[in-house]
Amino acid sequence: MLSRIADSMFWLARYMERAEDTARILDVNYHMLLEQSAVPYRLRWDPLVVMAGEQERFAQFYEEANAQTVYEFLAFRADNPNSIVQCITKARENARTIRDRISREMWEDINGLYYSVTRFDPAEQISSGPHRFCDAVKFGCHRFFGVTDATLPHDEGWDFLKIGWSLERAEMTARLVDLQFQSLLETPTVVGPADNHQWMAVLKSVGAYEAYRRQYHSPIEPERVAEMLILHSKHPRSIRFSITELQIGLRAISGTGPGFYANEAERLTGKILESLRYDTVEEIFRQGLHGYLTDLLANCRAIGEDIAHIYFYYGAGE
Amino acid sequence: MTSAPLQALHGGLFEGYDTGAFFDEMFLAPGVPRPHYAKLFRMLGATPQAQFEDRRNLADIAFLLQGITFTVYSDGTGTERLFPFDLIPRILPHSEWDRIERGLSQRVVALNLFLQDVYGQQRILKERKIPRSLVYSCHHFHREMIGVEVPHGIYTHICGIDLVRSTKTGEFLVLEDNVRTPSGVSYVLENRQVMMRTFPDAFQSYEVRPVHHYPTELCRILRTLSPRGEDNAQVVLLTPGIYNSAYFEHSFLAQQMGIELVEGRDLIVDAGMVYMKTIHGLQRVDVIYRRVDDEYLDPLVFRPESLMGVPGLMGAYRSGNVALANAVGNGVADDKAVCAYVPDFIRFYLGEEPILGTVETYLCSRPDDLSYTLAHLPELVVKAVGESGGYGMLIGPASDEETIEIFRKKIEADPRNYIAQPVIGLSRVPSYDVESKRMAGRHVDLRPYCLYDGQSVTIIPGGLTRVALKPGSLVVNSSQGGGSKDTWVLRDDS
Numbered sequence: 001m002l003s004r005i006a007d008s009m010f011w012l013a014r015y016m017e018r019a020e021d022t023a024r025i026l027d028v029n030y031h032m033l034l035e036q037s038a039v040p041y042r043l044r045w046d047p048l049v050v051m052a053g054e055q056e057r058f059a060q061f062y063e064e065a066n067a068q069t070v071y072e073f074l075a076f077r078a079d080n081p082n083s084i085v086q087c088i089t090k091a092r093e094n095a096r097t098i099r100d101r102i103s104r105e106m107w108e109d110i111n112g113l114y115y116s117v118t119r120f121d122p123a124e125q126i127s128s129g130p131h132r133f134c135d136a137v138k139f140g141c142h143r144f145f146g147v148t149d150a151t152l153p154h155d156e157g158w159d160f161l162k163i164g165w166s167l168e169r170a171e172m173t174a175r176l177v178d179l180q181f182q183s184l185l186e187t188p189t190v191v192g193p194a195d196n197h198q199w200m201a202v203l204k205s206v207g208a209y210e211a212y213r214r215q216y217h218s219p220i221e222p223e224r225v226a227e228m229l230i231l232h233s234k235h236p237r238s239i240r241f242s243i244t245e246l247q248i249g250l251r252a253i254s255g256t257g258p259g260f261y262a263n264e265a266e267r268l269t270g271k272i273l274e275s276l277r278y279d280t281v282e283e284i285f286r287q288g289l290h291g292y293l294t295d296l297l298a299n300c301r302a303i304g305e306d307i308a309h310i311y312f313y314y315g316a317g318e
Numbered sequence: 319m320t321s322a323p324l325q326a327l328h329g330g331l332f333e334g335y336d337t338g339a340f341f342d343e344m345f346l347a348p349g350v351p352r353p354h355y356a357k358l359f360r361m362l363g364a365t366p367q368a369q370f371e372d373r374r375n376l377a378d379i380a381f382l383l384q385g386i387t388f389t390v391y392s393d394g395t396g397t398e399r400l401f402p403f404d405l406i407p408r409i410l411p412h413s414e415w416d417r418i419e420r421g422l423s424q425r426v427v428a429l430n431l432f433l434q435d436v437y438g439q440q441r442i443l444k445e446r447k448i449p450r451s452l453v454y455s456c457h458h459f460h461r462e463m464i465g466v467e468v469p470h471g472i473y474t475h476i477c478g479i480d481l482v483r484s485t486k487t488g489e490f491l492v493l494e495d496n497v498r499t500p501s502g503v504s505y506v507l508e509n510r511q512v513m514m515r516t517f518p519d520a521f522q523s524y525e526v527r528p529v530h531h532y533p534t535e536l537c538r539i540l541r542t543l544s545p546r547g548e549d550n551a552q553v554v555l556l557t558p559g560i561y562n563s564a565y566f567e568h569s570f571l572a573q574q575m576g577i578e579l580v581e582g583r584d585l586i587v588d589a590g591m592v593y594m595k596t597i598h599g600l601q602r603v604d605v606i607y608r609r610v611d612d613e614y615l616d617p618l619v620f621r622p623e624s625l626m627g628v629p630g631l632m633g634a635y636r637s638g639n640v641a642l643a644n645a646v647g648n649g650v651a652d653d654k655a656v657c658a659y660v661p662d663f664i665r666f667y668l669g670e671e672p673i674l675g676t677v678e679t680y681l682c683s684r685p686d687d688l689s690y691t692l693a694h695l696p697e698l699v700v701k702a703v704g705e706s707g708g709y710g711m712l713i714g715p716a717s718d719e720e721t722i723e724i725f726r727k728k729i730e731a732d733p734r735n736y737i738a739q740p741v742i743g744l745s746r747v748p749s750y751d752v753e754s755k756r757m758a759g760r761h762v763d764l765r766p767y768c769l770y771d772g773q774s775v776t777i778i779p780g781g782l783t784r785v786a787l788k789p790g791s792l793v794v795n796s797s798q799g800g801g802s803k804d805t806w807v808l809r810d811d812s
Contacts, residue, residue: 002584003595096385097560100573108383115382156597253597311597 005101006160007312008094012102013164015091016110019084020141021172025051025205026074026084027134030067032201045070047179052082071130076122084137088117103151106144113140162249163307170242171300173206177229177239178293181222199225206237226289227281239296240276246303247273253311265306268299330363331370332748332757341485341745342759343408353812354411357523362406367755370405374750377403377516386508386566402801403509404749405516408762408783409524411811415779418481418490418766421674423775424664426477426768429497429651431667432660433473436650437463447666448659452683455734456656457704458498458649460612462619466636466646469543470772473645476500476536477768478781482677485743491675493742493763495652495660498644499609502782503532503767504567505802507574509782513804525809527779532767533574535778536607539771540575543641544604552601554578554594556585556608558626568609582610587630592640605641606631612646654703654737655681678740682733691738692729695722698738700729713792715741744792747803749785761786763794764805780805 025048033044045065049058054073057080062069077083081090092114099107117137125133145165152158180202199220203209208228216224232238247269254262261267284292337345344355351359362370378400381387387398410418435442436453443450453459478500480493510529514521537553544551557568559581572579578594586593586600593600608615614624616631634640650656658679661672680687680698691698695714702710712725729736746759766781783803784794794800 001597002578002580003597004581004584005578006597093560096565096569098569098579099385100569100579104384104573107385111385112383314595 001156001160003312003314005098006156007308008098009101009157009160010164010307010312012091012094012098013161014168015087015094016141016144017165017168018082018172019087019091020138021169021176022052022074022082022084022087023134023137023141024207025176026071026130027138028201028205030071030130032197033067044183047183048074051175051179052080053175054080054082068126072122072126075125075130075133076120084133085117088114088137088140101157103147105147105151109144109147113137113144116140156253159249159252160311163246163253166242166245166249167300167304167307169237170239170246171297173229173237173239173242174293174297174300176202176205177226178290178297181226181289196220203228206235208235208237211235223281223285226284230284231276231279231281233277240273243269243273243276250307263306263310265303265310268303268306272296272299331365331367331750332359332363335748335757336759338746338759339485340743340759340761341483341488343483343745343747343762344406345748354409354808356812358407358409358520361520361523362757370750371755373516374405377405377512380512380515381508384508386505401505401796402787403512404760404785404787404801404803405513406748406750406757407513407520407804407806408747408764408780409806409808410780411808413811414490415807417673419777421490421672422479422766422768422777424668424670424673425479425492425495425660426474426770426775428660428663428667429477429495430472430474430770432663433497433645433648433651434471435667437466437647442663442666445666447662448656452655452681452734453650456650456653458612458647458653460647460650462632462636463645463647467638468645469545469638469641472543472643472770472772473497473648474651474768474770475539475543475643475645477770478502478765479768481674481764481766482742483745483764484677485745488745489675490764491677491742492657492660493677493739494654494657496765497648497652499611500765500767501564501567501609502765502784502802503778504570506767506778506780506782506805507532508570509802509804524806526806527809529778529780532769532778533571535769535776536571537575537577539769540577540605540607540641540643542771543643545638545641546602546604551604552594553605553607554580554585554603556580556582556606556610556628558582558610558614562609564609571607577607582624582626582628585628585631587628587634590630590634590637590639592628592631592634603640605643607643612649615642615646649704654679654701655683655734658737677742680738682729682736682738687738688729688733691736692726694738695726697741699741700725700736700738702735703737704735711793713741716792741792744786744794747783747785749787749801749803751789758789760789761792761794762803779807 029048048070049055049065052074058073061073073080073083075084078086080086092110095102095107095110120133148161199222200209202225203212206229212228228235228238230239233240235241250266250269254266256262256266261270337348344351344359346352381400381403387400432442442448443453474497478496480496481490482493483490506529540553541548541551554577555568555572557565557579559565569579580594584594585603586595592603594603610626613620614626616627616629617624618629619632635642658681661676664670664672680691682688682691698714700712712721714722744761744763747762748757749760751758762783762785764781764783766777769776783805784800785803786792786794787801788799791799
């Protein structure tokens with residue numbers, strides 16, 4: 001497979017996953033925050049921007065983070081390269097450069113999604129709330145991955161899609177957990193039932209609320225939420241699950257067997273995964289959740305850079 | 319059933335249809351369809367306007383979803399536009415197509431022999447069948463190609479030859495040859511696909527010859543060119559990239575043939591071999607179906623600033639380590655001035671009379687033709703010899719005095735660069751007019767696609783019918799408001 005095509009596959013999947021994750025987080029938090037009008041809301045809307053890693057850019061356009069500005073910024077702004085519409089635009093752009101390598105159904109599906117999200121009128125959507133829009137994006141992305149699964153041969157192209165979305169998902173979940181814990185545990189003004197709602201929102205934004213209920217039958221406890229989102233072996237949006245998928249994809253590409261690694265990306269992935277498999281949530285909290293997740297995110301970034309170096313941008317003679 | 323046509327004419331989509339002073343592909347006379355159009359005419363006449371609109375929308379959505387668009391650069395940023403598709407097919411009966419097919423095959427073989435000769439022995443120049451100065455002054459004549467042995471002696475693997483039907487005689491004439499990197503064949507295949515979904519009933523009543531074997535046939539020919547033999551052929555399609563107006567077609571053909579779509583930056587020449595950069599290292603490339611123009615192929619030989627090309631590619635090509643389709647230097651054969659000599663090529667190389675006529679052409683490089691052209695500018699179409707796509711063109715009857723005078727100066731300054739042709743009253747096919755919501759006659763041309771493997775010429779039945787959708791317009795190019803139609807070649811005559 002051409003390096004350029006592998007590169008586009010990887011980013012196609014990353015952008016789709018980023019669009020979906022942003023839509024989920026926006027949708028859930030927006031509605032949760034509307035119920036929380038008592039808490040000073042400037043404090044509450046900020047984390048959504050921080051999570052997207054876009055505080056500086058946000059500050060260029062808006063004075064205040066509130067329901068309207070955050071929604072517009074995360075969903076529609078053309079000058080925010082990580083807004084949902086921009087992610088889908090770039091995903092489609094990547095698909096367009098490799099449309100001969102993806103299935104016709106995949107192309108028609110992502111092209112249709114692009115036209116449907118760009119057809120939403122931002123002003124109208126901002127006044128009517130993000131649910132309809134976010135739902136369209138969420139299901140649009142699910143459908144795309146479903147169509148892909150059903151129509152694309154599960155060969156190298158598929159493996160590059162897989163490492164793209166799993167790496168992106170691991171990073172998004174890590175950022176979500178990190179931020180929510182910082183803001184919920186370190187903000188003394190928030191007490192009682194409000195807390196409970198916010199933990200529910202965290203679970204819902206990764207679609208894990210019902211699963212949590214089934215598994216723990218207990219009131220929502222922060223440590224259990226963290227356990228579910230970081231260490232759960234079966235929940236498809238937990239960090240451990242995503243890194244496991246990443247490892248499967250990387251090994252399929254290089255042909256490396258279990259217990260070995262062919263490159264730096266595989267070594268780091270294996271290392272993180274061991275820790276995710278054998279650490280308990282109590283140990284993580286003892287050493288500091290924020291520090292743990294910061295290290296993990298740094299490793300994910302290094303993995304991404306290494307993938308680019310090994311497979312996409314090597315020079316002649318390397 | 320005899321009253322059906324008349325009913326259809328009154329009140330249906332054909333209400334007020336005027337065949338005008340032109341050859342109408344559907345009608346013999348007002349309300350009287352030609353035999354091969356009779357069934358379609360009855361069917362359309364019985365279709366309520368709302369239902370027709372409905373089907374039109376379906377077709378448009380299908381094109382949009384598949385991203386069958388071309389890129390227009392008007393406001394500095396490229397925008398994707400749909401290539402308008404008109405639902406009324408252009409139908410050619412078997413006997414008519416048969417003659418076209420024989421005529422085109424003959425022409426393709428002669429063009430290939432001319433290219434072999436002009437870059438080889440140059441017999442035709444020595445015997446003065448065409449002025450040496452005319453050949454050597456072509457922009458696209460590349461001395462670099464003299465003496466190069468191309469695989470199996472094939473230059474013109476893929477040709478798109480533009481035909482028009484003259485209103486005067488009803489005969490098909492050759493307007494121009496495209497033997498460099500002709501585009502548009504993807505529309506032929508996609509138009510058919512969409513048409514079969516939109517009008518399945520029409521296909522049930524006609525025996526339309528299929529077109530979808532084109533990519534298979536093209537791929538077969540490309541594989542035979544491999545320097546390592548057909549079984550080890552790594553074939554790729556070289557595209558200028560996503561911003562090229564024909565990018566859709568490049569990716570479509572690569573996908574249909576199951577070959578890699580590459581850009582210049584994916585290829586590397588090392589020790590005279592061409593490789594592509596893959597995730598598992600470099601892989602040798604044998605055949606390149608290139609959709610990049612000669613001038614941009616190799617910055618070491620042609621334009622040094624080109625980023626689309628591959629440094630060293632021409633060296634690998636000349637040493638026979640990689641095959642290119644079409645060959646480099648073909649532009650000398652489709653130069654609009656050289657085109658006028660193709661009937662002579664056919665006589666010279668094949669000893670046959672040309673089956674298809676050619677549109678009468680005045681070469682401004684000849685003094686007599688020049689003075690005729692300058693004296694009759696308001697009646698003529700003037701074209702720059704190296705241009706295509708409807709650019710650099712004067713349509714005398716449709717131009718004001720000022721434009722004509724500007725062209726007069728250009729011609730006088732560089733006569734070799736211009737040719738003139740009489741205005742051809744292109745034939746018309748009923749097409750749906752969005753404004754009046756009725757059928758109206760619109761001018762069409764026809765570009766069949768010919769594939770040559772060195773032994774025989776394969777032409778997919780029909781080709782691309784381009785239609786000038788603006789009322790009265792004679793310019794069918796997509797960049798100038800043209801659209802396209804599905805083209806049906808029937809197994810028999812009706």
